[in-house]
Amino acid sequence: MASEIVDIFVFSVRDSYLQVSAFVAVTVLLFSYIQYRTRGKLTAKLGDNSRIQPLVGALLGLTPGCGGAIVMMPLYIRGTVSFGTVVATLIATAGDSAFVILALAPEAALYSYGITFVTAVVFGYAVDRFGLGVGRVDRAVSQLSEPMTDGGASVSVIGRSSNPAHAYEGPSPGHSHDTGPDRSSPILTPLSHALHAVWWLAAAAGFVIGILYLLRGAPDIPLVFEGSFDGAFTVVGLTGTTLSVYLYLVGRHYIGEGEIGRARESFASLYGTFQHAAMETSFVTVWVLAAYLLYEYPVALFSLDIAAVAAAAGVLAPIGGALLGVIPGCGPQIVLASAYAQGGIPFSALTANAISQDGDALFPLLAIDKKAAIVASIYTTVPALVVGVGLHLLWGPLFGFGVLAG
Template identity: 75%
Template sequence: MAGEILDIFLASVRDGYVQVSAFVAVTVLAFSYVQYRTKGALTDRLESNRRYQPLVGAAMGLTPGCGGAIVMMPLYIRGTVSFGTVVATLIATAGDSAFVILALAPEAALYAYGMAFAAAILSGYAIDRFGMGVGYVDSAVSQLQTTATDGGTAASVVGRSSNPAHEYDGETPIHTHESGPDRESRVLTPLSHAIHALWWVAAVAALILGVTYLLRGAPEVPLMVGGSFAGLFTIVGIAGTTLSFYLYLVGRHYIGEGQVGRARESFGSLYSTFQHAAMETSFVTVWVLVAYLLYEYPVAFFEIDIAAVAAAAGVFAPVGGALLGLIPGCGPQIVLAGAYAQGGIPFSALAANAISQDGDALFPLIAIDKKAAIIASIYTTIPALIIGVALHFLWGPVFGLESFGFGVLGG
């Protein structure tokens, strides 16, 4: 038993960095670099063109992996984008399971993610148009109890703001934050800078290993140390996560970026751009590991069959797929994608899961505004249930989309 617990822990530490963090780092770095080169013009333009925000959010979420969606969450916390944009981003989020579906069932991926993209745009604009943000929910809840709810950034319950990040008890939010170091040490300051550089070496290596892993069809990789693919996968993954924990818990106090999860307006140097991306990704890595462990231990000890849940007979298949999407992170979604590629679940379950899943992008929002994260998750599940059930009853028998293995290579 103790050996199994340790194996699950080490595998989660390894997989979280190679399968998630490396891809997040690339996306966050790309966005931060554009911010650096344009001196913050990108976020300024996005903030001033609010009518395009849900469309941009959906497009960012649609990128394979969770990096594009993760970039959008701090913008909401900062007050740059609306709550409808957050929901649009999360609905369109393809997550890491997208790599599996694109590789093994490209036609199914085209249909599933196309539906998710359309649902994301419609839902995002509807939420902003009708003011169904966190403030709206607060107002509704306040009518059911004596004192109004108050949590996260949505402190004010007056009105129906689509972006509670702009409320802050009626005061204008501060759009900047202190990102410099708050401590100084002869040893830990240079050590933290050195670890930051080493972190990027691990990130590049993890990206190469992660791409190779996906091109191989996301196979099981044994825990081992050595010069083989599996050995390097393990070494780089564990080292990368360890370095991430140091940067998040210790290093940020000595080299800066103490308030992760909040968007920067601009960057003073190329080094600070890399530093910000590393700190943001380290922050996500910590949450991803927690999610992996919360998922892996119950699955292992209670012998939960994720694929069987989504493969339930009839209409329960898309319902199961949508409900599994409520679980943060990409672990259950990757399992479901693999089950679909093997013909274990119908297309309606895959489509419902593609719409409902929030991937790792939900973690920054959970850490800073739990209420907004919960409400956003509920909003992403509603269109997933509607479209998934509709596929089962209406379009499945007509177009054959309800078939098992639709769009799978060689199927």
């Protein structure tokens, strides 16, 4: 048992980086670079044009991986975008499971994510325009636990189309300054900058290895240290997560440019842009690792078969897919996507899961505003159940639809 516990930990440390973080790093860097080149004009325009916010949120959420959706959450915390935009973004988010489906079942991905995108846009605008009971849900969730902030003030969405997001004025948790390092050390300062550079080498290598891994069908990779793909997978994964933990716990104090859960207006330099993307990704990596462990340990301890549960007969299949999507992170969703590619679950369950899942984008919101995260999860699960069950009743289970032969 002790050996199994250690193995799960090591495998989670390795896999979390290559299955999630490397893709997050690229997408967050892309958005940050756009911010750098436009000097923050993109965020400013988005804040000034509330009518397009849910549409933009859905487009960002639609990008494979979670990076596009992750960058939207801090904008809500700041009051730049509406709660409907958060809902649209999270509904459209297919997380890292999108890479699996795009590689193994591209036709299914086209239809599933097309349906997801339309659902995201419609539901996002409906929340902003009509409220859809957000105020009641917000108050109900308030009875469960006190949020770290004011909970998003989502009650104000009802009956009006203006920006309902709250203005979060408090400091970012775990980060007490706005820009630049808050500590200096003749050893840790240069070391942190050096490890930051190594981190990006690991991220670049991890991105390539991660794509190759998904193109191979996301197989089980043994934990080996040798001159092979499996060896590179192991070394890069362990290195990337280890460096991410260091940057999150120690390095950010000596580098700066990593306001946790906050979006920057712009960046003073290209190097600062890379620093910010690395710090934000490191923050997500720590959360993803925690989610992997919380998922893997119960599965091993109780011998749970998540894919079998999601593949329940009849209309329970899309319901199971939608409920599985409530779990934050991409690990369970990757399992479900792989099960679909192997003919284990129907198309209705895949689409319901794509709508319901929030991927890693929910972690920044959970860290800063738990109540808003819970309310948002509720408002992504409801349309998932409706659309998933509707697809199942209209067209049946459709096992293996769009899966590539081979």
